[in-house]
Amino acid sequence: MAKKKYSINWENDEADSFEVNGIKYESLDDVPDEKDRDKLSAMLHAASEDEFEEIKFDEKEFEELRKSAENPGMEKIVLGIFSGVAALMILISVISSFSAIQKISKEETAPGRVVEMTMRREYVNEQDRIVNEYYYPIVEFIPIDGRKRTVQLSEGSSTPSYEKGDEVTIAYDPEHPLDARIKSTGSAMLMWILPSITGILGLAFAGGVFVVKKVMAV
Incomplete structure (x- = not known):
């Protein structure tokens, strides 16, 4: 069949x-x-x-x-780098903040006097030979060890902030009296520049990573 x-x-x-x-x-x-x-x-x-x-x-x-399109390898690498930078910036901010607090807590104060204002020219743009003038105070004070010290401070300004003969309060490290500053709001703020900048950058990078991860998860 x-x-x-x-x-x-x-x-x-x-x-x-x-x-x-x-x-x-x-x-x-x-x-x-x-x-x-x-x-x-x-x-x-x-x-x-x-x-x-x-x-x-x-x-x-x-x-x-x-x-694969939602979680490409390159995005993971970039997020990893950003996370690492955020962690590093925050770590630097914490360490520098601790260092500033420790330094301030150790400082002693003594009356001092501005004996001279010295002027330095510093290049702003070496190629165009543009220079700015900065003025730095030289102070005289007697720390806790009783020996008179004369120190040129690192706090410069584009215009003279002090005049010869001005009475000031000097904050210094008793173990290293030449590590000194004029006790003022400006000098205190200078000590917090590094912690502030690195802290802001760290939080910005961390915030960016958080936002990108939330968007990728949608």
Whole structure:
């Protein structure tokens, strides 16, 4: 007995008609033989499963591509660098703050007098030979060891902040009396420049990392 030939005709990914030994039927219900209907039904079911598996694979592949696009390696590297910079800046800020507090707590004070204002020219732009003039006070004071000291301070200004003969209060390290400053708001603020700048930068980098991570998580 010759084997029957079965086929399914497709249109737009849908079964359009069925054939048994070349005889065309518009639907499965039109096939008169029950065994023929079962065979065609099994073929249709198998074709549907194959299509489902293909779609399932495509969705998985798309999901992997989506995750890859959302979390690219370069972004992770950049975030790692920014996180490292933030941690370093905050660490420097903490250490320099501790150092400033420790230095202030050790300082002793003594009355002093400005004996001279010295002027220094410093290049602002060496290529164009642009210079600025800065004035630095030279002070005289007697620390706790009783020996008179004369020190040129590192607190310069573009205009003379003091005049010769001005009475000032000197804050100094008793173990190193030449490490001295005129006790003032300006000199105190200078001690907090490094902690402030590094702290702000550290928080800015940390904030940037936090915002980017939140955006990537959406």
